Amino acid sequence: NMALRELASLEKYLGLKKPNKYSTQGDKKVPVLQNNNAPPLVGLVTIACHLVKEAKRPELLGDGAEGRAVVQQWLEYRVTKLDSHIEDTKSILKDLNLYMQDKVYLAGNQLTLADVLMYYGIHSIILDLAVQEKEQYVNVARWFDHIQHHPGVRHHLPPVVVLRNRLYTSRHH
């Protein structure tokens, strides 16, 4: 299950020592966090935010009410748009590419949970892109490369080569 692998990687990134127990629910295999002394938590974003709080890394959820809202905005985008397959991937990449034009991270000026989960979610799409397409979405590719090289983030996913020397620059003609 992809969501569970994501959560396991997130736990490692957060440096949580003892792994939590998970199960899944329903056709969509929604992750469930089993809690010993509290009701279970359901949903990828909900659990991820909970883990961040547990690890005492509030900066990963954004700064102040506004910063937090922007992080939540992209987390929601991840589980609704990216995971639902209602939108086609092209239009998602188009949106993100435009948004990323003047940004290093999805929200604010540092890495947040939004970057991490978006990276996990978009990995298979980026892996599938042809070099030319990666260039078409150059801002997304740049952001993606940046996040996958962020220490400790990548974990369960293979690295994707996004930028290469181009073989067809004008030197050849």
Next chain:
Amino acid sequence: MELFVSEGNPHCLKVLAALEVTGVQCGVQFLNHEGKVVPFLPRPAVPTLFLPSGQHLFSSNTICRYLFELNGPESSDQCNQWLEWEATILQPALLRALHLAVLQGKGSEVPKVLQGPLNVLDQSLAKGSMAYLTGEAVSVADVVLWGALHPVLSVSSLELTKAWFDRVAAVRGCQSAAQKVLQGKGLEAMKSYMQKQPAPQSRDTQPCNSSPAEVSRTVSEEEMEAAALTWSKDLNACSYPAEKQHPVMPQEGNRNVLITSALPYVNNVPHLGNIIGCVLSADVFSRYGQLRGWNVLFVCGTDEYGTATENKAREEGLTPQQICDKYHAVHSSIYKWFQIDFDFFGRTTTEKQTEIAQDIFWRLHKNGFLVEDTVEQLRCENCQRFLADRFVEGMCPYCSYPEARGDQCDKCGRLINAVELREPQCKVCRQTPEIRSSKHLFLDLPKLETQLENWLERSTSSGDWTANAKQITRSWLRDGLKPRCITRDLQWGTPVPHPDFKEKVFYVWFDAPIGYLSITANYTNEWEKWWKNPHQVELYNFMAKDNVPFHSVVFPCSLLGAQDNYTLVSHLIATEYLNYEDTKFSKSRGVGVFGDMAKDTGIPSDVWRFYLLYVRPEGQDSAFSWADMALKNNSELLNNLGNFINRGGMFVTKFFGGCVPAMELQQEDKKLLAVVGWELQQYIQLMDKVKIRDALKHILNISRHGNQYIQVNEPWKKIKGGESERQRAGTVTGVSVNIACLLSVMLLPYMPAVSQTIRDQLNAPQTCINTMLQGPGTFVCALRAGHRIGTVSPLFQKLEADQIEALKKRFGGQQITASTQPAAVPAPPVVAEVKVVDGSDPEKAKQLAEAVAEQVRSLKAEKAIITAEVSKLLDLKKQLALAEGKSPEPAPQKGKKK
């Protein structure tokens, strides 16, 4: 802070309620649905909250949470959980429910659709026994869920949910928010909003490629008796018209079906993907339509105008007309080999094309749907032509990167308008192009949008549009239509008749679909009886999905604007893509099978057709694989279908002297007739909906049932027994050859030659063809006792592993990307089957290693050629993109070879 909302949008209801409940001070602006607020989202995103920092929040739950957090504590895990549940679980169900209730008038089905999520809500309320979802006070979760459910929950039978719902409704601010958004009009208020939403996904998109599961249906007594009754009916007296009478014209009282397949571009030899995407699918449906007794006209032709033809002509040192003549003949002969039975296969470079295109143009002009605008373009005086973006290079105006392309800078990634480039160069001759402003005409699509939407709503709800066709169309409308340039500064095209625009031709996208009309006009002078007759004619367009917007939006707009009672598309059938061994077809890389090479493989045209239709990318992408083709030929055609048909015929010949024996139907036989009848019904239902691949499955099911029937009854043993046993052998044999006769009819659209061969071998009357597919399906005993059959011989040949390996090598189908192919391509069975054919894995690895090395060599060799010509260069770029994009890490084999 500013909040943008619109009427009739259920998400705005949540946000306004949150605003009122929290009392946050914020300006509110009502927009129509087209309002574009968020700069990086091309689609209208409402509600949107402008934050003081200049950022945007563009989804309702995030906005609500933010409003609550402004004056209160951070939302709890429980709140977050409800919000996530609402967005990911409840919303998709709500979308389906609203779609049914608002657009289809099926409000009664809403409770069923929402049952699952509402039960979750009700149970949670029962467990918590609190006033609100997360405690004794209203939280953001309550407001969001209330707002989401408001339009549909007035009639819930779940008591706790209802009580909670009413409690939230009583919170100050909620009702007034609902009033603002729905205006007291209830569901009706959401109609315009819902029309712009993507259709809820249908859940029956399972691929049917895997061998059909043997679902043992229980057959009732009534079904058996009904099947036996049908069996005893006579064949239709009127005989199947052996030859169509041309020209085919619409007939009063008949179903008149006009079929087009997307016009193939003339300068390319079509590959298998092209063939299955358009002409072959359309051919199957056209043949099927005739079997159903419809009055069918099937037209197609080559699309011949445009830059690509001009370039190809320059390359080959011919005139564009010569290029078109040459390749039109190539296309023609390929389709002939594939037995594509066009009623007419024409071309777009004809007098009629000019006449009809110019007529439509003048009508659009007269009706005020053309607008004029000036376009600045770079022109190379040396090459004597205007340069397309990809033919210019220069310095990026933003970052001064010297090799920026005409559309984008590779260094800073910014989009560039070609005329903004500093020191621009023509990529062909390296001269400096000049900026010329040139007047062009645009089709005013925004002005036609309302008309288009009204027509689309009718056509997509009454016709059979594939899911991808509807989805692509909707996404175009959602992005909003813009005027589209219909003229170009080229020579090779239909001339624009307007005196202010002489020297210009029509842009191909405007011109090409008019080809359907002009090709029909070249077939018959009375072409208008097909094309200006929407009440009598149903139009089916077949294409691959990349062609959808031109057929669903742009071309219909041309015809609607021309206002001449044109026949618009009723059924738009779009396939997904067919890949080649999990990579893509590439002419220049020599990868894949192209139409002209298929016959050189020695594999019969009918087998090609069968396999392409078996893997038809219906509903999702699929892949052509040699190993899979061999497997399907050997298992489905040879062992299943061919074996069954051959056995029945052989028994008649060997045991009964070539005459069909007497048949005494017992329960078991009637049961088989009922099962076969049911499969036939499924086949007809699916084919009527153009589910060509799914229908094929039912043909193969019938022969599977038949084989089982023979296996259980063992006529070859019973024939040696006593009188009653011999009679039993006779009945089983007779039923079997009659099923073979039915199969020949069902196969006709797929494998026309094999179908005829079967009837020849069985000496079957031609009248069986137009009997069996009548109504819901009529399986009659066409070969009565005493009927003399012809000479029976095997229908299919085995494809051997070494033969297939040789073909695979020859057509470059090396699976260079197989090692890193992500799970996105649904082809695990292919991998498994490769093993079946190949035997051992080390051998496979060796082949792969060789293949990779070969690939590298060919890429290098090509690179040398490519320096010569830019067009080829661009092609290589695509190939490299593919070759590299799919194998991000050097594969181990590759490493060793270096």
